[in-house]
Amino acid sequence: MQTYRIYFLLLALFMLGCSDNAGEDLQTKEEFPNVDADYALLVESNDLLSLINLKADAETIFLDPGINEFSGISLASVTYRDGNEISIFNSETDCSGKISLYDFKNDAFIETVVFDDLGNCDLIVRAIAHSGNKFYVGYEVPGTGAKETLYYIRIIDASLSETEFVDIELDKRPLQAVFSNNQVFILSEDLEDDNKNSLIVLDTTIEELVADINLGFEVLRIFKSDVNSIIVSYPELHTLISSSTMAITATIRYEAGKEPNFGDAKSSFYDEVGNLYYSMPTNLSGTSYPNIPAVYDFENNTAILYYYENFLSEQEQLFEFEIGDTSMVSYDAKNNFILIGYQKSGDPGKGGLLRIRPIPNPAFIDNIDLNGVPFQMYTK
Numbered sequence: 572m573q574t575y576r577i578y579f580l581l582l583a584l585f586m587l588g589c590s591d592n593a594g595e596d597l598q599t600k601e602e603f604p605n606v607d608a609d610y611a612l613l614v615e616s617n618d619l620l621s622l623i624n625l626k627a628d629a630e631t632i633f634l635d636p637g638i639n640e641f642s643g644i645s646l647a648s649v650t651y652r653d654g655n656e657i658s659i660f661n662s663e664t665d666c667s668g669k670i671s672l673y674d675f676k677n678d679a680f681i682e683t684v685v686f687d688d689l690g691n692c693d694l695i696v697r698a699i700a701h702s703g704n705k706f707y708v709g710y711e712v713p714g715t716g717a718k719e720t721l722y723y724i725r726i727i728d729a730s731l732s733e734t735e736f737v738d739i740e741l742d743k744r745p746l747q748a749v750f751s752n753n754q755v756f757i758l759s760e761d762l763e764d765d766n767k768n769s770l771i772v773l774d775t776t777i778e779e780l781v782a783d784i785n786l787g788f789e790v791l792r793i794f795k796s797d798v799n800s801i802i803v804s805y806p807e808l809h810t811l812i813s814s815s816t817m818a819i820t821a822t823i824r825y826e827a828g829k830e831p832n833f834g835d836a837k838s839s840f841y842d843e844v845g846n847l848y849y850s851m852p853t854n855l856s857g858t859s860y861p862n863i864p865a866v867y868d869f870e871n872n873t874a875i876l877y878y879y880e881n882f883l884s885e886q887e888q889l890f891e892f893e894i895g896d897t898s899m900v901s902y903d904a905k906n907n908f909i910l911i912g913y914q915k916s917g918d919p920g921k922g923g924l925l926r927i928r929p930i931p932n933p934a935f936i937d938n939i940d941l942n943g944v945p946f947q948m949y950t951k
């Protein structure tokens with residue numbers, strides 16, 4: 572199997588050689604562990620999310636018919652993932668909203684009704700973050716003027732018998748929120764200043780805005796690193812901002828044509844050492860797929876791209892697995908496998924999960940077909 576690794580600091584590109592099974596007997600058990608693992612996998616089908624449990628080791632993977640707490644809920648465009656927890660916002664027919672919080676690790680599920688005090692059907696939620704039983708929701712509502720729009724971050728405490736909240740007004744439209752170091756970092760845009768981006772910082776201990784950092788233009792997305800820094804992604808570079816001092820600690824520029832594109836990814840996942848697993852948009856360059864699996868190493872500033880054409884035969888791609896597009900990428904640290912969720916080409920409502928071994932000994936392991944398209948997952 573071949574993969575491509577992009578070095579953004581050295582600005583070089585090279586190809587890994589093929590790997591076959593002939594040399595596997597020479598590898599140590601430590602290099603190829605065989606450990607039981609449980610996968611909790613959220614899948615989307617007919618605009619609903621449901622949970623599928625899988626059991627696996629290094630040789631087999633199969634469905635676990637056990638009962639779980641997560642029931643089918645509507646798929647929403649506003650979600651937030653932090654470690655083993657994911658929160659999802661959905662609008663309700665009475666113009667209120669509902670936040671669903673699922674804990675993959677403990678199979679715990681709670682729902683919280685929000686915005687039932689406003690009854691405003693023109694309310695638009697644009698960002699959400701959470702920590703513990705507190706939620707931070709960035710939203711907008713029409714103002715009193717004909718073209719006026721008001722922006723807020725709502726702090727919701729769901730730990731009380733009666734949910735309490737605080738609204739803090741923002742002067743820019745919220746786009747995304749990330750919780751780190753007892754603060755909420757809110758990516759925003761100023762519609763009156765050519766959509767210039769800012770990072771608004773909410774101190775959750777005093778529930779006040781404490782900083783407004785100018786980010787310039789064309790910010791794609793923000794991420795929280797494994798050491799709680801804030802990663803700001805642009806088309807041509809990314810920067811790291813300290814969540815404690817608010818100072819820029821690093822700026823990494825890419826060579827034209829070798830951009831990792833993780834800011835445009837539909838989904839992403841961090842492993843324990845800070846590598847980002849994501850579905851990378853390709854613009855169909857060098858592949859027939861719009862998105863392919865990729866891994867970005869922030870310590871070494873390198874990206875590894877896994878082209879389906881390099882580890883699956885044409886027969887497997889088109890007919891056996893029916894690979895249509897990459898929907899999700901994750902990692903099984905117990906067995907050192909990359910987990911690739913994909914959508915079927917013949918039936919967009921169905922998908923599958925591929926397992927492959929990463930470099931330096933890349934190899935296809937197995938596949939399982941699923942009644943739904945993988946959305947997010949957690950390895951227990």
